[in-house]
Amino acid sequence: MAKDKKYRKKKLGSYPLASVVFSVTLALFVMGLFGLLIITTQNLTQLIQENIEVQVFLQKNLSENEVVKITKILSSKDYVNKKAGVPQLALITKEEAAETFIAETGEDFVEFLGDNPLRDVITVKISPDFQATENLAEIKKEIGFIRGVYEVTYIENLVHSINKNVKKISYVLIGFTVILLFTVVILINNTIKLALFSQRFLIRSMQLVGATSSFIRKPFLSRASMFGLTSGVLASALLWGLLQLVSSEVEGMMELLHLEQLLILGGSLLLVGLLVGFMSTFAAIKKYMKMSLDELY
Incomplete structure (x- = not known):
């Protein structure tokens, strides 16, 4: 039994498992x-960008057909964000806007004024590819020329701030990713080197009895692969x-993560x-195979 235990300790490729x-x-x-942090940040950024919208206020007294025509024109534009091929825009009538305002404030301004001064508005969500400040300015100008459109607005300062911060976050994440990956590789490399240090004389013994390099490497590489997969x-x-x-x-945490992204991270x-x-x-x-006996000591 003691002999078998001693043999197992010196078996080729058998360095400590647990450590x-x-x-x-x-x-x-x-x-x-850190990968989860990157995924969550990217998905949150995308969610914010997908909700950047332009408000298209319509002229008063437009017919239903004219409103539908304006909606169709906007739906055909490339800069309108689409989900599953469906353009992300919505018509909010002045009656709906008044009801929402009254529900939130508790004040019936329509009864007080005797008229509803609000306008029908179409909210258009802009694709992230067209959210640069100069692109939004062009989009605003283009929509303004559509017949029946009274005014086009969006929060310019918010859009500029989002674009600026997205760039900063991207640069920071890329930098940290490179540093962390380098650190992890060095840490794993040093851990395995230390584990193999106890096997250096056994490697030399195998060389002295005529074992080929591939024969010596095979058990170590097999064990290292198993360790790597197990650790993963x-x-x-x-x-x-x-x-x-x-x-x-x-x-709502899991809503920021998608199953395919988690599977890719695990892989x-x-x-x-x-x-x-x-x-x-x-x-x-x-x-270790190239080191002299003096260097091994």
Whole structure:
């Protein structure tokens, strides 16, 4: 029994499981957390951009056919945001606007004035591709020339602020992504190198008895690949558990995340764990195989 235990400790490729998996899982988990931050930020930004709209106020006393015609003209424009091929615009009649105002304020201004001074308005959601300040200015000008349109408005300061902040956030996220990815790769690489350090004399012994390089590498690379995949699965499971916990406390959290994005993130963690583990192990084994006996000590 003691002999078998001793043999297993010195078996080729058998470096510590728990410490390596724990370290790699932790590194991938941190990477996954940042990935969730990026996904959530992007989806929130997209949601904000999809709700940027232009208000098209119509002239008074237009017939129903004229209003429908203006609506069709706007629906055909490329700058109108579309979901599942449906143009995102809505007609709010002056009667609906008055009812909403009265419900919110509790004051019946129509009865007080004896008339409804509001206008019919068409709200047009603009595609994110056309939300640059100069594009919106052109869109405002173009819609203003449509017959039956009284005025076109949008909150220019808000749009400018959103565009400016989106660029800043994108640059910051790209920078942090590069730094974090580099850090994770270095951490996993060093963890595997330390784990393989205890195997350096066994590698030399195998070389001395005539084992080929591929024969020596194979068990190490197989084990490293298994460790990487296991760590990726554990990191993905931890992220999913954390998401369930957060979503139970923060209402609407899961609405900012899509299943396909989470699957891609999980697959990315598996791939990073597998590739970095494999490549780090390959590089470490190659290094120890080339070292002299004095250098091994």
